[in-house]
Amino acid sequence: xxxxxxxxxxxxxxxxxxxxxxxxxxxxxxxxxxxxxxxxxxxxxxxxxxxxxxxxxxxxxxxxxxxxxxxxxxxxxxxxxxxxxxxxxxxxxxxxxxxxxxxxxxxxxxxxxxxxxxxxxxxxxxxxxxxxxxxxxxxxxxxxxxxxxxxxxxxxxxxxxxxxxxxxxxxxxxxxxxxxxxxxxxxxxxxxxxxxxxxxxxxxxxxxxxxxxxxxxxxxxxxxxxxxxxxxxxxxxxxxxxxxxxxxxx
Ligand SMILES: NC(=O)c1ccc[n+]([C@@H]2O[C@H](COP(=O)([O-])OP(=O)(O)OC[C@H]3O[C@@H](n4cnc5c(N)ncnc54)[C@H](OP(=O)(O)O)[C@@H]3O)[C@@H](O)[C@H]2O)c1
Numbered sequence: 001x002x003x004x005x006x007x008x009x010x011x012x013x014x015x016x017x018x019x020x021x022x023x024x025x026x027x028x029x030x031x032x033x034x035x036x037x038x039x040x041x042x043x044x045x046x047x048x049x050x051x052x053x054x055x056x057x058x059x060x061x062x063x064x065x066x067x068x069x070x071x072x073x074x075x076x077x078x079x080x081x082x083x084x085x086x087x088x089x090x091x092x093x094x095x096x097x098x099x100x101x102x103x104x105x106x107x108x109x110x111x112x113x114x115x116x117x118x119x120x121x122x123x124x125x126x127x128x129x130x131x132x133x134x135x136x137x138x139x140x141x142x143x144x145x146x147x148x149x150x151x152x153x154x155x156x157x158x159x160x161x162x163x164x165x166x167x168x169x170x171x172x173x174x175x176x177x178x179x180x181x182x183x184x185x186x187x188x189x190x191x192x193x194x195x196x197x198x199x200x201x202x203x204x205x206x207x208x209x210x211x212x213x214x215x216x217x218x219x220x221x222x223x224x225x226x227x228x229x230x231x232x233x234x235x236x237x238x239x240x241x242x243x244x245x246x247x248x249x250x
Contacts (some may be wrong), residue, residue, distance in 0.1 A: 008231035012037030013069045016085035019067050019120065022049040024189030025139060026089040028036035031057050032148060032221025033228060038085065043067065068114035077123050082131065085228045086124040088117035088161075089139040093154040105219065106153050113157035121179070125172050134177035135228045138165050139220075142185050142243050158183075162239055169237030180227045185243025188214040210245025 006012075016033045021042035030040045034057045041063040044050050052061035065072040067090055083100040092112045094105065121136050128134025143151065144158035162181055169179040186205055188196045195201050196214060208211045223240050226232055241247060 006230070009225055009229045010037055011085070011225070011229060012036045014084040014228075015041065015080075015082050016087065017041040017043060017080075017083055017120075017124070018089055019043045019065065019116075020086040020090035021087075021236070022053045023201070024191060025184065025187055025220050026087070027053055028217035028219075028221045029087055029089060029139075029216070029224040030060060032225045033085065033087075034058055034060055036225045036229065038228070041080070041095045043090075053058050068111045070119055073116075073119055073123065076088060077127075080127070083127045084131070084133065085122050085137070086120060087137045087224060087228070088120060090116065091139060091141070091154075091158070093151070093197060094182065094236065095151050097150050098152050101153060106156075109153045109157050110160070113154070114164060116159045117161060121164075121168055125168075125177055127173070128172075128177045129175045132176055134172070134175070135232075136168065136177065136179040137224055137227045138162075138174070138179070140165070140181045140182040140183045140239060142241060142247050144181075144183060144239070146247060152205070165239065166237045173236055178227070178232065180232070180235060181239040181242065182220060182223045183239050183241045184215065184220055185209065185246040186214050186239075187217055187220065189217050205244075208250075209243065210249055213244065215242065215244055 006120040016038045018030045022044035030042050033182050034040045040060045043063045045066050047064040054060040054062045065076050138161050140161045141158040143155045144162040149156045163182040223242050
């Protein structure tokens, strides 16, 4: 058990790996975990971006590798001494009608959004089991539960990641490893910049979300810190929706 006098959100002494932590939601989560005291390993494929990001976050270390490259993951994990928190944040998307895709398109998105999370989580869980404690947080999406036309592969991948969250929670629970997910709604990350600039989408969100606006990436960090902390010690297999009320009303 942890020190009951410590602040329940304190992550001092914990090491976290955040995939896709160089920008957007992953960067904001990395910043949040570091602010709570964690040492953060920031992953992504572009080393220059990661170095820039790490400069802005106290105690952060760039960890460049492609999460779909299992051999690279293996080699990387040989050099990690301890891991307390894994945030599977990478998610790729291709908005197109179903007939525009071939099967390799489907497989490639599943590789990044689901298979890599499976691969990383079981390696991380191996280290967490030795410690008798661990936290895995998967960044899914409200698209895991609700669908729009022209987004089939992403939607399927996020639903799969939600299922994987529950399955890993069941399997890793006896080792005191919790596995949860965060399901963001519309987030004004760099990738969404063209949509954020679109007044029609702003109008849509004004009507469609209870809070009437986009989320800033920083607004996802609190959920990640909470689920990674001792404050969430009895929460596992849960999907925490952070969508400004998008799915709560119509
Ligand atoms: N933004 C939203 O509105 C929204 C809504 C719901 C859910 N989400 C989910 O939230 C997560 C983050 O979204 P975001 O908008 O912040 O994404 P983003 O801005 O597109 O960032 C994705 C990050 O993942 C990295 N990445 C992509 N493929 C990778 C790979 N194969 N290996 C390692 N790193 C890789 C990218 O860096 P490199 O390209 O340099 O590798 C980048 O840092 C995703 O899972 C997304 O599905 C986002």
